[in-house]
Amino acid sequence: MDDLNDYSWCAFYPAAARALCSYQNKRAALLKELYEALPAETGYLHDPERKPLKDIDPFSVFGILNRHISQEKKTETAEAFKRIFGLKEPVPHNYHGIPPLSNENSIFFGFKDGQTEKDIDNLWQFFISVLNDESCVGVQFDEMTAHQYGIKFNLTIGMYWIRPEKYFPLDTPSRAFLERHGIKCSSTSVPAFKDYEQICTGVRDLLPSLPNKPKSFAQVTRGIYLSLQK
Numbered sequence: 001m002d003d004l005n006d007y008s009w010c011a012f013y014p015a016a017a018r019a020l021c022s023y024q025n026k027r028a029a030l031l032k033e034l035y036e037a038l039p040a041e042t043g044y045l046h047d048p049e050r051k052p053l054k055d056i057d058p059f060s061v062f063g064i065l066n067r068h069i070s071q072e073k074k075t076e077t078a079e080a081f082k083r084i085f086g087l088k089e090p091v092p093h094n095y096h097g098i099p100p101l102s103n104e105n106s107i108f109f110g111f112k113d114g115q116t117e118k119d120i121d122n123l124w125q126f127f128i129s130v131l132n133d134e135s136c137v138g139v140q141f142d143e144m145t146a147h148q149y150g151i152k153f154n155l156t157i158g159m160y161w162i163r164p165e166k167y168f169p170l171d172t173p174s175r176a177f178l179e180r181h182g183i184k185c186s187s188t189s190v191p192a193f194k195d196y197e198q199i200c201t202g203v204r205d206l207l208p209s210l211p212n213k214p215k216s217f218a219q220v221t222r223g224i225y226l227s228l229q230k
Contacts, residue, residue: 006092006093006094006096007094007096007097007216007218007219008089008090008092008093008094009092009094009095009096009098009164009218010164010165010216010218011089012078012087012089012090012091012092013062013161013162013164014131014162014163014164015087015088015089016062016081016082016085016087016089017058017062017127017131017161017162018131019085019086019087020058020061020062020085020127021058021127021128021131023058024058024124024128027055027056027120028054028055030056030061031045031052031053031054031055031056033084034056034061034064034080034084035052037080037083037084038064038076038077038080041064041069041073041076041077042064044103044106044107045060045064045107047111048111055116055117055120056120057108057109057119057120057123057124057127058123058124058127059108059123059127059154059155059158059161060106060107060108060109060123062158062161062162063101063106063107063108064077064106065077065078065081066095066098066099066100066101066106066157066161067100067101067102067103067106068100068101068102068103069103071093071094071095074095075091075092075093078091078092079091096218096222096225097164097217097218097219097220097221097222097225098161098218098221099157099160099169099171099173099174099221101154101157105154107150108123108150108151108154108155108158109123109149109150110149110150112149113148113149115149119148119149119150122140122143122144122148123144125140126140126141126144126155127158127162130159130162130163130167131162131163137193138193138194138197139193141155141193141196142192142193145190152190153170153171153172153175153190155190156168156169156170156190156196157169157170157171160217160221164216164217164218165216165217166200167200167217168199168200168203168217168220168221169217169221170185170190170191170196170199173224173225173228174221174224175187177220177224178199178202178203181206183199183202183203183206184199185199200217203217203220204217207220210223211223
């Protein structure tokens with residue numbers, strides 16, 4: 001049932017993220033479990049020679065759940081996550097307010113810069129830093145968005161998945177929303193982290209003046225999606 005007030009993913013995703021951290025040094029085992037549990041949904045996870053991946057970052061793990069797939073497929077994937085990670089939170093059946101990744105570009109690392117292993121390590125370290133509100137988040141964010149292959153606005157989407165109460169996603173429709181409401185954000189360049197924090201604060205300050213007075217970033221991004229359907 002499509003309950004427009006169901007934002008249970010906002011509890012499920014952070015719980016899954018915290019459980020995922022335990023796999024930082026067990027990535028081969030993680031991939032084995034994902035391939036076995038979700039053979040149809042992980043077929044795109046391969047290297048340039050179309051061989052199964054030998055390593056993966058945590059944002060790309062979440063990408064399995066956040067592509068352009070049906071709500072039923074998302075729920076099946078979430079159920080697999082619950083089994084794999086031993087989660088107690090109920091599996092969400094609605095995914096309102098989640099910007100999907102492109103099915104053609106659902107991985108947060110690549111193979112063209114010769115630094116795939118280092119890039120994946122960076123993403124694990126950043127993922128954990130974001131979850132723990134570590135002081136190095138800003139430095140890591142600026143370094144990766146400026147220099148790491150395959151990292152652009154998608155990093156803010158990943159941050160929103162795992163900390164939806166703190167970070168606002170800068171996908172294309174959301175950037176257009178910011179422009180309409182006078183919140184400065186380049187349409188082509190990822191902002192520095194200090195500017196990104198100001199954007200998140202700006203959206204939070206905007207909540208009382210928006211139609212239906214949304215209480216969360218998830219409700220704002222849901223409203224953005226609905227406006228595109230009109």
